[in-house]
Amino acid sequence: MKLRLAPQWDVDGWLNTDRPLSLPVLKGKVIALYAFQMLCPGCIHNSVPQAQRVHDAFSRDDVAVIGLHTVFEHHEAMRRPALEAFAHEFRLGFPIGIDRHENGEGMPRTMKTYNMQGTPTLVLIDGSGMLRKQKFGHEHDLVLGAEIMSLIREKPE
Amino acid sequence: MKLRLAPQWDVDGWLNTDRPLSLPVLKGKVIALYAFQMLCPGCIHNSVPQAQRVHDAFSRDDVAVIGLHTVFEHHEAMRRPALEAFAHEFRLGFPIGIDRHENGEGMPRTMKTYNMQGTPTLVLIDGSGMLRKQKFGHEHDLVLGAEIMSLIREKPE
Amino acid sequence: MKLRLAPQWDVDGWLNTDRPLSLPVLKGKVIALYAFQMLCPGCIHNSVPQAQRVHDAFSRDDVAVIGLHTVFEHHEAMRRPALEAFAHEFRLGFPIGIDRHENGEGMPRTMKTYNMQGTPTLVLIDGSGMLRKQKFGHEHDLVLGAEIMSLIREKPE
Amino acid sequence: MKLRLAPQWDVDGWLNTDRPLSLPVLKGKVIALYAFQMLCPGCIHNSVPQAQRVHDAFSRDDVAVIGLHTVFEHHEAMRRPALEAFAHEFRLGFPIGIDRHENGEGMPRTMKTYNMQGTPTLVLIDGSGMLRKQKFGHEHDLVLGAEIMSLIREKPE
Numbered sequence: 001m002k003l004r005l006a007p008q009w010d011v012d013g014w015l016n017t018d019r020p021l022s023l024p025v026l027k028g029k030v031i032a033l034y035a036f037q038m039l040c041p042g043c044i045h046n047s048v049p050q051a052q053r054v055h056d057a058f059s060r061d062d063v064a065v066i067g068l069h070t071v072f073e074h075h076e077a078m079r080r081p082a083l084e085a086f087a088h089e090f091r092l093g094f095p096i097g098i099d100r101h102e103n104g105e106g107m108p109r110t111m112k113t114y115n116m117q118g119t120p121t122l123v124l125i126d127g128s129g130m131l132r133k134q135k136f137g138h139e140h141d142l143v144l145g146a147e148i149m150s151l152i153r154e155k156p157e
Numbered sequence: 158m159k160l161r162l163a164p165q166w167d168v169d170g171w172l173n174t175d176r177p178l179s180l181p182v183l184k185g186k187v188i189a190l191y192a193f194q195m196l197c198p199g200c201i202h203n204s205v206p207q208a209q210r211v212h213d214a215f216s217r218d219d220v221a222v223i224g225l226h227t228v229f230e231h232h233e234a235m236r237r238p239a240l241e242a243f244a245h246e247f248r249l250g251f252p253i254g255i256d257r258h259e260n261g262e263g264m265p266r267t268m269k270t271y272n273m274q275g276t277p278t279l280v281l282i283d284g285s286g287m288l289r290k291q292k293f294g295h296e297h298d299l300v301l302g303a304e305i306m307s308l309i310r311e312k313p314e
Numbered sequence: 315m316k317l318r319l320a321p322q323w324d325v326d327g328w329l330n331t332d333r334p335l336s337l338p339v340l341k342g343k344v345i346a347l348y349a350f351q352m353l354c355p356g357c358i359h360n361s362v363p364q365a366q367r368v369h370d371a372f373s374r375d376d377v378a379v380i381g382l383h384t385v386f387e388h389h390e391a392m393r394r395p396a397l398e399a400f401a402h403e404f405r406l407g408f409p410i411g412i413d414r415h416e417n418g419e420g421m422p423r424t425m426k427t428y429n430m431q432g433t434p435t436l437v438l439i440d441g442s443g444m445l446r447k448q449k450f451g452h453e454h455d456l457v458l459g460a461e462i463m464s465l466i467r468e469k470p471e
Numbered sequence: 472m473k474l475r476l477a478p479q480w481d482v483d484g485w486l487n488t489d490r491p492l493s494l495p496v497l498k499g500k501v502i503a504l505y506a507f508q509m510l511c512p513g514c515i516h517n518s519v520p521q522a523q524r525v526h527d528a529f530s531r532d533d534v535a536v537i538g539l540h541t542v543f544e545h546h547e548a549m550r551r552p553a554l555e556a557f558a559h560e561f562r563l564g565f566p567i568g569i570d571r572h573e574n575g576e577g578m579p580r581t582m583k584t585y586n587m588q589g590t591p592t593l594v595l596i597d598g599s600g601m602l603r604k605q606k607f608g609h610e611h612d613l614v615l616g617a618e619i620m621s622l623i624r625e626k627p628e
């Protein structure tokens with residue numbers, strides 16, 4: 001695919017961070033963006049634990065793991081208090097943004113902007129803000145570790 | 158432990174069944190009762206999938222799997238619509254009762270009656286309504302399969 | 315299938331037992347016979363660990379786990395010293411018989427007698443010596459636990 | 472640790488390669504060297520499958536996976552024909568060298584040269600032949616993927 005700038009996410013709240021996070025704020029870091037829903041089995045079993053592993057394995061100076069709660073179904077069941085309980089019980093330490101809805105229903109904004117097909121979706125953004133990978137489904141740890149390091153290594157000195 | 162009659166559960170709603178289920182209704186069947194919370198990691202990863210396996214492996218004439226949603230924390234996050242979304246997404250087919258709260262908070266009634274220490278808790282009840290096993294945490298499939306069959310086999314002809 | 319007497323195995327050596335084991339010696343116990351090869355991936359990953367779990371979970375008075383090393387390929391690689399090293403390294407505690415070859419090659423005798431299609435194969439024999447189950451491949455723990463207990467429970471008093 | 476040149480391995484035979492492989496032959500590639508024994512449970516369950524995953528995930532131009540069969544116990548059980556059967560049954564595609572013994576027993580030469588403590592041991596060597604990592608036990612895929620890519624990226628252009 002042609003390189004293109006990653007679109008800015010649009011969220012209406014954050015967990016696990018004191019300040020709003022944006023592409024400009026994270027400039028210079030590789031971003032691993034995990035779009036998930038707290039009641040999506042593939043997210044719970046595979047992607048969310050992987051997001052936590054990436055958060056634990058790499059230096060915070062090099063890699064920023066961002067969870068993005070992209071609720072597009074069962075909206076009543078996945079409001080902010082539910083997400084907070086989920087993050088607490090699963091001991092998630094990475095920042096999680098809540099993807100913004102036009103009117104509390106339907107597909108949220110960032111999910112639309114990125115043309116995501118569902119959850120989980122993994123997005124890698126390099127230190128210059130370019131979108132480098134977008135994958136619907138699960139990526140193997142070995143491949144992901146290599147991809148993230150490759151992006152770290154190409155950062156401008 | 159001394160044999161004793163299993164106390165009746167006390168729920169204020171059901172999923173996956175058209176009629177309320179009770180000990181008298183299930184008399185003659187072995188009951189595998191799974192107390193769980195939808196946001197409890199040990200429940201999601203181990204006990205709830207096992208409940209579904211038991212539901213699939215044994216004849217409905219011999220064994221009744223009953224889920225019991227015993228919410229004692231994060232009440233706002235685990236109301237009925239959330240549980241319905243969870244059961245739908247994880248494709249749960251067994252009946253699930255919602256343990257009754259005095260006032261919408263705290264430890265629910267059946268959990269108290271059974272003196273449960275937390276979730277997940279597995280309870281086995283024989284065809285005569287006697288409480289035969291209560292375990293906080295996970296039981297291995299091999300042992301559980303044997304225990305259930307042992308109770309099936311002792312049913313009065 | 316029609317019930318039939320389990321054929322006697324024919325081995326030319328044992329590990330993990332001081333005396334030769336046979337159907338008459340084990341009469342009254344349920345026998346879980348695991349035909350395996352030490353270099354068969356499905357055996358190493360699934361069946362041999364399950365055999366050890368069965369050996370650990372049930373009373374020795376009720377259930378006898380018997381390994382049967384049915385080498386039908388790579389004969390040079392799976393002679394007795396190799397099997398001994400394997401059993402030691404994988405900490406196997408159940409008795410293992412070495413299926414007898416006519417002339418050191420080809421398919422061994424017990425494997426032929428039972429018409430086994432390959433490894434792993436699981437055989438269940440009841441306390442009366444009847445062949446009750448024969449399965450090529452892996453059986454789930456939940457089902458196996460139930461089947462073994464069912465055979466235990468039908469033992470003549 | 473201080474950087475030092477990786478010692479040359481010393482083997483008396485190869486599987487899965489038509490020509491002997493050495494550090495000079497592989498110069499310019501990152502080498503993932505897996506010391507293992509075919510009857511070591513940790514090797515069979517974790518390291519050998521990981522070696523195959525690394526072999527499959529990276530370009531052969533960038534990374535050379537080398538198995539090293541470092542037999543230091545149960546020598547009779549792990550001679551070349553046994554190793555060939557093992558590699559065949561587990562569908563291993565990467566080259567495997569057989570670590571040389573002084574007299575057919577004891578700890579083999581390369582294992583001694585590298586001061587390995589046991590199996591499995593993972594060694595990473597960079598494109599310049601420097602020893603960059605040596606770990607007794609298992610490494611997580613995410614970390615390993617990152618480490619390998621880091622070494623690839625520092626290769627002289």
